[in-house]
Every structure is written in C-alpha cells, then in structure tokens.
Amino acid sequence: MIEVVNFTKRYGDFVAVDDLSFSIGKGEVFGFIGPNGAGKSTTIRFLATLLRPTSGEGRVCGHSVVNDPMAVRRVIGFMPDDFGVYDGMKVWEFLDFFAVAYEIPYTFRKKIIGEVLELLDLTHKRDDYVNGLSKGMKQRLCLAKTLVHDPPVLILDEPASGLDPRARLEMKALLNELRGMGKTILVSSHILSELADFCTSIGIIERGKLLAAGSIQEIQRQLRSHRVLKVRVLDETTTRAASILGDDPSVRTVELFDHTLTAEFEGQDEDMARLLGRLIGEGVQVNSFAEEPLSLEEVFMMITKGIVN
Incomplete structure (x- = not known):
C-alpha cells in the first residue's frame, strides 16, 4: 500500500533523508519513530505529495508520488503535526469544506459528515465554532477531516502531540478502531509506549537513515x-x-x-x-x-x- 524507494532529500549540502526505502502492506499500522530532526516529517510530507524528492520514488496504492500526485491525494488521508483552523467556521462547515475539496457530491456530503462526526464522537460539537474547540477536540476534527473521503491509507504525523493523558488514550482508541476498519496507517509519534500497543510494524530513523524496520518482535530478536x-x-x-x-x-x-x-x-x-x-x-x-x-x-x-x- 505504501512503498518508499531510495528516497533522498537534500537542502544544499545538508542531507535531510538519505536513500530511504521501506514498504507497508495492506492493513498494517506502521510506527515511524525517530528523534527530532531525524527526517520523519520530511518523509511524511514527501508521501503526502507536499515535497519533491532530490532523488528516489514513492508509491501509494500503486500510484507514483512523483509522477501522479493527484491520484495519490485521492487515496490518502493526511493529518499534519500542525494545522490551522478557520475563524467563524462551524465544525460541520469545516468538514463540508474538505468534502467539497475532495469532490464529494452535495447529495452525499450531509450523510458522510454525520457518519464521520459519529465515528470521532464529535456529533455534539457539530454546530460549535472550530476556533473555540479544545486542543483535543481540534485533533479529533483534523482526523475527521482526514476521513471524509474514506481513504484506504492514512498518514498521521504526531496525531497525539500536545494532548493531555485522557485525550491521548482517546486518540489511541480511535486509531485502533481505524485499524479494525482495515485502514493502512503510517503514524509517527514520540509516545513510544502507545505505539507499541497498536502498531504491527515499526521503522526507526536517525539522521535521515533507516536503522531498522519490521515487526517489533523481529527487531527484538535481532537485538537480543x-x-x-x-x-x-x-x-x-x-x-x-x-x-x-x-x-x-x-x-x-x-x-x-x-x-x-x-x-x-x-x-x-x-x-x-x-x-x-x-x-x-x-x-x-x-x-x-x-x-x-x-x-x-x-x-x-x-x-x-x-x-x-
């Protein structure tokens, strides 16, 4: 479902990501782990078609990230680590805005928005203004926006960043539910103990190089x-x-x-x-x-x- 082949990104003499390759199978939850500055967000932005590579290729559901970015955008749901909201816009309007962007017909949008609000437990916030939501509710809303077009692949950059313990547990439960729905998920996080609970495989990156990839059990056996x-x-x-x-x-x-x-x-x-x-x-x-x-x-x-x- 996701394949990265020899991806390299340079900024002048600085190498942010160096010849990175890995693949993620259908229905997997892949935890992308590394310290700040390791190259996680650079790789995620590349897969989300927001960054051109210096060299290398990426494919999502068989579509080329480099040569067919519009096809990739139709099959992914991307949740960035930092996102903005719009003043004066209600929750349902925010979701409707993205539904229009994904070319979902008007006759289906109301039903889809209702289903996504229910999945993310946001129905009671439907008519609230987005800029008045708590941090945790905004994170839920961003995930809801990511799901309006029902993508088979989710790319989530630090989805639990800045959340309190209860909100982190709720976010983990939501990700487990999405995994149960058969979504293929690439998720980066610094909260390693929580990743271990629901990831089927992990990749560890440092200084732009992939140091290890595979199931947690496989990597454990290699280390001990x-x-x-x-x-x-x-x-x-x-x-x-x-x-x-x-x-x-x-x-x-x-x-x-x-x-x-x-x-x-x-x-x-x-x-x-x-x-x-x-x-x-x-x-x-x-x-x-x-x-x-x-x-x-x-x-x-x-x-x-x-x-x-």
Whole structure:
C-alpha cells in the first residue's frame, strides 16, 4: 500500500533523508519513530505529495508520488503535526469544506459528515465554532477531516502531540478502531509506549537513515540473543524454583529479587512449556510465568545513538 524507494532529500549540502526505502502492506499500522530532526516529517510530507524528492520514488496504492500526485491525494488521508483552523467556521462547515475539496457530491456530503462526526464522537460539537474547540477536540476534527473521503491509507504525523493523558488514550482508541476498519496507517509519534500497543510494524530513523524496520518482535530478536523469563513464586518454594531453573539446559543465568526469578532463556516455546510443567510438577507454587520482551523504548535506545542533524 505504501512503498518508499531510495528516497533522498537534500537542502544544499545538508542531507535531510538519505536513500530511504521501506514498504507497508495492506492493513498494517506502521510506527515511524525517530528523534527530532531525524527526517520523519520530511518523509511524511514527501508521501503526502507536499515535497519533491532530490532523488528516489514513492508509491501509494500503486500510484507514483512523483509522477501522479493527484491520484495519490485521492487515496490518502493526511493529518499534519500542525494545522490551522478557520475563524467563524462551524465544525460541520469545516468538514463540508474538505468534502467539497475532495469532490464529494452535495447529495452525499450531509450523510458522510454525520457518519464521520459519529465515528470521532464529535456529533455534539457539530454546530460549535472550530476556533473555540479544545486542543483535543481540534485533533479529533483534523482526523475527521482526514476521513471524509474514506481513504484506504492514512498518514498521521504526531496525531497525539500536545494532548493531555485522557485525550491521548482517546486518540489511541480511535486509531485502533481505524485499524479494525482495515485502514493502512503510517503514524509517527514520540509516545513510544502507545505505539507499541497498536502498531504491527515499526521503522526507526536517525539522521535521515533507516536503522531498522519490521515487526517489533523481529527487531527484538535481532537485538537480543536470548529470551528473558520472569517467574514469580510463593516464598516457601523460591529456593526449589531457583534450583530447577538453574539446572535446566535452556537457562543461561538466574537472578532472584523479591520472590521473582529472572532467567536468561535460550530455548524454544516447547522448552518454555516443558520448564513450566516441571516447576509445577515438582511442587513449586507459581504465581506468574511469562516472557519479558524488550519495550519499544528499550529497542529505540539500543538502536539509536542520540545524534541529531
């Protein structure tokens, strides 16, 4: 649905994005991650047909970003990181304005605007003036504007920027709902923990170069040679559990802290199931037994170097 091929953008001697390539399949939610100045917004503006490349190509739903920008604009919904609103315009008028821009016939516009307002929980704000809305409501309205033509691809640049915690949770719920509707979504954000909850894949960019791309699980496996097990047991069986884990051939090391054992584990899922069965079979009272993956924040810190352009 989205393909970036050797995209490069230079401003004089400064290279903002350097030979960037990645692809996003249908129905994926791709989290685009990087520090300020990494080249995220430059890449997003290129895909949104707002920026000409120095070299390279992009395709959205098979349409060339460089050679057929109007076709690309018809199939994307673009939500920029910063947007303006119009004084003296009501919410429904704001959406109607964009519906006209997308050439939606008059006979359909009222129905479509009503459906989008309902989806974004903005029906009660229908006749409010746009410039009087809160930051969170303006973000919702911008997302609503992005959806009026029902695009299959959404490109969202920092959609939760500046929102309070409740509004961020509501925005995350909306993105999950859009994912459930089958939309392909490219979303950039600095709130990594929230991206991890709904992204199917990620790309990490720094100084204009793509450092890693793929599912979070794939990238985790590339970064860490072993798996980590967290096993919490009742006090009286702690010593027995530590002994069983320490003797298992799939376990490299075991650490104990506050009735919780942390084991570096080198086996497969079958070995993990066998180990749990052995613990229970030998009388260990297991409260919890789970693999502890790297968090998205840990992945980001391990891959990037903190260097900005």
